[in-house]
Each structure stands twice: as structure tokens, then as C-alpha cells.
Amino acid sequence: MLRKLHGWPGLVAALLLLVLATTGVVLSVAPAIERASATIPATGQISVADLAERVVAHYPGTEQIQRSLSGEVIVYYSRDGQPGADLVNPLTGEGIALYQPSAFLRWVKNLHRSFLLDDAGRMVAGGLAVMMLLLCLSGMFLLARRIGGWKAVLKPIAGSGSSRIHAELARFAVIGLLLSALTGSYMSAVRFGLLPEAAAAEPSFPAEVSGGTPAPVNSLIALKNVDASELRELVFPYPDDPSDVYSLNTTQGSGFVDQATGELLQYQPRSAGNQFQHWMIRLHTGEGLWWLGLILGVAALTVPALSFTGIQVWWRRRSTSACLGEGASTEMADVVILVGSEGNTTWGFARDLQKKLNQAGKKVHCAPMNDLAKRYPQASVLFILTSTYGDGDAPSSASQFMTRFEHFQADDGLGFVVLGFGDRQFPKFCQYSLDVDAALSSKGLPQMDFVTRIDRGSAIQFREWGEAIGERMGISLALAHNPAPATTTEFELVERVDYGVAVNAPTSILRFRPVQDRRNLWQVLSFRSRLHLPSFEAGDLFGVAPPEDNTARLYSLASSASDGQLEICVRKQTNGLCSGYLHSLKPGDRITGFIQQNPGFRPAGGATSIILVGAGAGIGPLAGFIRKNTDLSPMHLYWGGRNPQSDFLYQPELGGYLDDHRLTGLNTAFSRSADKAYVQDAIMADETALRQLIEKGAQVLVCGGRDMASGVSQVFDSILKPSHMDVDELRAEGRYLEDVY
């Protein structure tokens, strides 16, 4: 429901909101520009009487003096019967420039508030403001749910792609957008009479004035009593009309001033309602609050990106949810697949499973977990494929599952398997799938296999799981769903450096560059360089499939696009299909691959100390981070290999990085050397120093095999014990990142 509330209005409003946001950005700069050019006397420096005297000295035909909230002072005068308006310096009364409100800004303002369509347009703009308010509120709740509660709202956001960009931007901008939307809605509601309009202080014209000889303006006591900074407007009496008066309008109220006695007449302070309304307008326009104007402008600047990423997320969710059909009925099905999905990615996997089971002759029923039936009389296998939402919660298509499951009757012979989908970067990786698994077990259903947790939609893990389950069911399940059919690029191997052959760990650093292909017309027109590299950073993933197999493996990138080449570090696995293929490449050979972003594995940068930990080929992205560290953030590398003579990967490069301080400290451990040490030992040896670094906010990035990673996290747990911290805590703060395989 919340999601629908966020999605549909967003989609409808996106285009019009773009207009509102873009014009809003332009308008937001105006107060700052006005403020920058205005001369502002200190409070108490000059009174309205002083100001008026100085202005009149230069403009004898002064009719009206206005002060904008930004501090600009404008005089309206008439000279030889001709009206004029000038910006003046409030200190001297001298003219600065002709006052000419910008026609462009006026046009932008009208576009912003009424789409140049007057009242009808204003109504649309008002409606959009309300819609924006809804988007902000529903978005805040969605974001809180996504990252695990309001307390976690400032923590790093896991995930990748447009949904992460959307969440990050929204979190940054939501307060500004909320303020703009709220005040805009209010202004519109007042304009159309939906909210009462506060009565402006409108003192009635004094019935009687002294009618005496006009005194010089600087002698009028009522004007002397008002500081120039409080002035909004002073209208002069008609010359030669003794019955006329000055009308004075200040930030506090308005009234009239007798031109002979200087007495303040009929003064009315602004009502509280009027002040409130005034502030709502100021909070919307940033008038006189140039810094707020800029903040609101920056927030509005995110709207185009939010719209774009929002539509992308919506589209992806929509296109993956197009239903394949439930298949067999609940009564007839011999296999049931229930799907728990938030973003619909899981459906892609479920559909592949459904298809392959159908091919194997099974009658398959496939439905969202929320559609759990009371019983499945014919079924022998219940598959549950589910993602996890936020901090271990049920995804939307499974929100009712646990309640419905209380009434579920398990027939004899029905076994179940749970397959979880998630992202290892989240602290509660696939937590919901574990919960479901436990719930099903506790009801006495036989568990056919342990929960398998698929990390970031890994096609390989999914295929392997299919093989194992197929074997159990006595059928062949060749699952081949690739959730991210990425655009592939052709690369040519330009260089390889081989290590580790002598210690039975052949590891190569492979450097590729994209193949120069003939550019199509579009690329020529868009001035794309001939050597177009897709954008990537060290730590992102490079997907490549060996020729005889179409399931891609992911390798961590050791270079960034700005390095001009794509570098990976690959250890040749025994019987490894893909690593064997990569190791067989000779310079000049070509491969195709794609980039998968992995923004969750990046060093924080800045003054934060970075502790890099890796073993074997896991050094790849770490070396890439160090190469990129031209800002010289303190970086400490702990790396484990086998033998310094054989597989000391990146040895020459690391020496250079130490020399130019891109790398602060290098600690190595070699398991097949005299000390027989592992990287954990190297970490342990530096226990005190590391604990101090982490206490001061250091970030840890670990890359390598799963066993090594779990060993390393245990070591860090023991190191951190004296300071009452642990790895889980660091993980939750985004200070302990892992890229494991």
C-alpha cells in the first residue's frame, strides 16, 4: 500500500514536478544574488527617518521607499512628471542602478506557480505540492523500512543501482523537499480559500490629521523610532497636500505618520496569523533567508534524478512482475512455488524454476507467499523463494505469510526447501528466509534441504542449488536465470603478469582494454571516444562467462575506468572452467564481459584510516583502491600469500605506492615461507595499532575467500574485545565491508 502510494503519484507527477523543481532551483538562487549585491547597514545604525532623509536628498520627488527582505532598498520617484525607480544605497541614499525586475525571473516564477496558466495552473501546482508532500512522507517511511527503522536512518545504505541512488538522494534532500512541499501546499490552500487567510493589518486611514506645515522627514519621531532594517515600505504624502500622511509598513505592523507632528497614527501590529503566513511564504521562497533558499534549491536539484531513478525502479519492478500465470491449481499441483519479493527480482528466478520443473513434467503451482493456500493436497515439494526486506522483515509479497501459515495444514509427504535471496552487505543477510525455514520446520514439515542463501542474485549459486535439488528430486534442473542481462563489451587482453606457479597457486593479473569497434552514427554524433570504456571503479565486478557455458562469473575489478584499462586478478582454480579459460588467454585474445556495480565495497576516503585485508587474488580491488588513493588517505594493507619469491602479487607496484605515500603501511604474511604465517597472524601482530585505528574511526575492507574472511572477522572480534566493540557493530556502521567469494 505504502509502495503504491509512493509509486503512482510519483509517476504521474514526475514530469510536472520536473518543471516545478527546475524553476524552483532557478528561483532559489535569487535571494542569494540579491543579498550579495545589497548594502546592509547594521541594526541600530540608521533609522527609517535617516534613510528617508538621505534618499530624499538625492531624489526630491520620492514617492515610495521599499526595502526587500534581502535588504535591497528601492526608491520610486517622479522627476519632471516622469516616474522612475532606482536601487539605492541605504547608507548614502545615492542611486546604485535602475531598478528593473528581471523579466526572465518573472517568467520563471509564473511557470513555477501556475505553469503560465493562471488560476488553472496554480491549482495544478498546488495539487503537485500536495502530491510531493505525500511522496516525501511515504518515501520517508519506505526508506526507514528499507534500512531497518528510524534509528538507522543515517547509516550507510546497502544495495546497488538506481534504487540505492534513489534512496541516497532522497535521504539527502527529503527535509528540503518536505519544507518546500509543505509551504507550497499551504500557500496554495490559502490562495484557493481552503485554509483561512490571515487578515493583513490594514489600518484605516486616519480621519483627522493635524494639517500643520510639513516637517522635514528626518525630524518625524515615528520614523526615527523604526530601524531601517525593519522597514518594508514607506509611502510619501502627496506634495502640497497637508491632509495627506506617510503610510508606514514595517516587519512589525503598519500605520500612518502625520507629516507635521511626526505622530504615529492608527498603528496596527501584525497579527500572529499574519506573521505565520508571512513566515510560510519566506520559508518557501527563501526571501531574506538566502542560505535557506540555496538549501531548498539544492534539494530541488535532486528531483530530476529522483524522478529518473524512481521511474527506473518502478519500471523494473513492473516489468519483472508481469505474471507468467499460476500454472496448476492448488489442488492439482505436485510442486508448489511460493515467492516472497519486494522488488520482483525474485520472480525472475521463480519463473525459471517453474519453467524447468514444467519441462521435467511436474505440475507446478506458482504464487506469491501471501497467497498461501490452506493445504496443497497433491503436492510433494513446497519451494519458497524469498528475499528479505530491510532489517530482516518480510518482503511485500510475503507480508501476510506468517499469519496465514498459522492456519496451514501440512499434508503427509509434503517437504519443503527455502531459497533466500539477499545481499551479503546487509547485516541480516537473508534473515527472512531463515525465519520462514524455522517456521516451516517447527510445524513439522520435513526440510528437504538447508536454506541456501543467494548473494546478489548470483546465477551460479542458483544453478548449483538447482543441480543439488534436482538430484534430490530425481530430475534434472538446469536452472539458468541471469537476473541482470547486462550490456556486454568486447575486451582484448593487452598484458598479463603471472605469479605463483611454483607454489601451486597460479595467479595472474590480467589487463584488458576495450576493443576498438567501428562507431555507429549515434556514437559519432554523441562524440563518444573511440575507446569507450563503460564506467566502473575498483571494487566493482566484472562478469565474464567461459565460451562453453553461459553463466557469468564475477571478478572484482582492480582498476577504475579512469585508468584506461580493465584489470582483474585471477587465481586459477583446479578444474575451474572460467578461471582456466581466463588463464589460457594470450595477449591479443578477445573476451566479452560486463560491469556490475558494487558501490557497497568502497573505501570511505578523506581523513578516515583504511585497513585493507586480503589474501591471494583478493588483493586485486585493494591494489586498485591504493592506486586511486591520490588524496593520500592513510591506507594500511594486510595481505597473505604463499611465498614471497613466487606469488607476491603486485610487489613492484606496492613498493612504488609506499614511496609516494598512497600506501601508509604494508604487512604481509606467507604461509609457505620460514614464518608459515597467515594474514590473520599479521593482523594479530599489529593488534594494538589496529585497535587504536578502529577506535579512531578506521574502516576495514576485506577481500578474498570465504574462509579467510571469517577467520579475519574472528581475529578482529578478539582484537576489539578490550574496547567493547565487535565486527557486527562496525558492519552496521558501514565500517567493515567484505567482498568474499
Place this chain on the structure above:
Amino acid sequence: MKKILFALGLAAVMTVPGYAQAREVTFSTQLSNYGGDGAYLALYLTDADGKYHETLWISGEKSKYYKHLRDWARGSGLNQAEYDGLTGASVTSGRTQNVTLELDDVMIDAGYQVRVDSAVEDMRDNRSDVVVPLTTEGSGKSIAGRGYVQSFVYNLK
């Protein structure tokens, strides 16, 4: 363009039917290309000393901006009874507004003045943009305004 007929001074017509004669008058106000939003205008009568007598027509629908029609606002006291039923849309830059009304004959050649006050959002207010005596002789003679009004003319029928 608005052509509106309003019987002003109706009360007088009813009380002294034998003496009062109504005259149809058309007021044409052409605005200059001042390059701003629609202008608010107040068309009203004053006596020879500039003292407010009655409202003829107000262009602009938001009464909260009427205070910017300064002389008229002062004279009328922004009293709604003074302008009730005598309002219309604001006038766009460069356009001409025609208002046709029926005036009591006694108002003409009696020392009354026609005045126009004008105001535009974010621009200056013009008190007495136009001041012209209401006389048979002045009918059809165009005069220039000093603010947003480029020219103003009234025609007695």
C-alpha cells in the same frame, strides 16, 4: 474587452425621476508594455480637490491587493460596499480595457475628475496614474497616463 452596463446613481433616479438623466460613458484605458503581470486598476471619481467621490470600476479580482491602488484605497476606505459588483479581471500589459457605464448627468461638467490608480505585482504602485476632468469638452480627447497607462480616453454618448 469588457462591455458592461451598470446603472450607477440608481437611487437618485428613483427618488427624483423627473430631473435625473443617465448618460452612457465609455472609458478606454490602454496600458503600455510595462512588461509585468496583469495590472490592477481603479477607475473612480473625485471632486476637484481630489477627494474621493465614487468607484466606477476595479480591475483585478484579489481584494487583498486593492490596498496598492493607493489613492482609491484611501478614499474608499477599502469598503466592500464601495466596489461591490464593480470588479473584473486584471488587465494584461499592452492591452486596452473598455468599461461602459451609465453616469448621472449631473456628474458631468460639475467639477468632478476621473482618476485611475494602477498597481502591478513586484512593481511600483501608481497613485493617480490618470487625472482628467469629466467634462463634455473632454470627451474623446486622449490623454497620457504617468504610470502603466499609456493613454486614457472617455466618450460621452
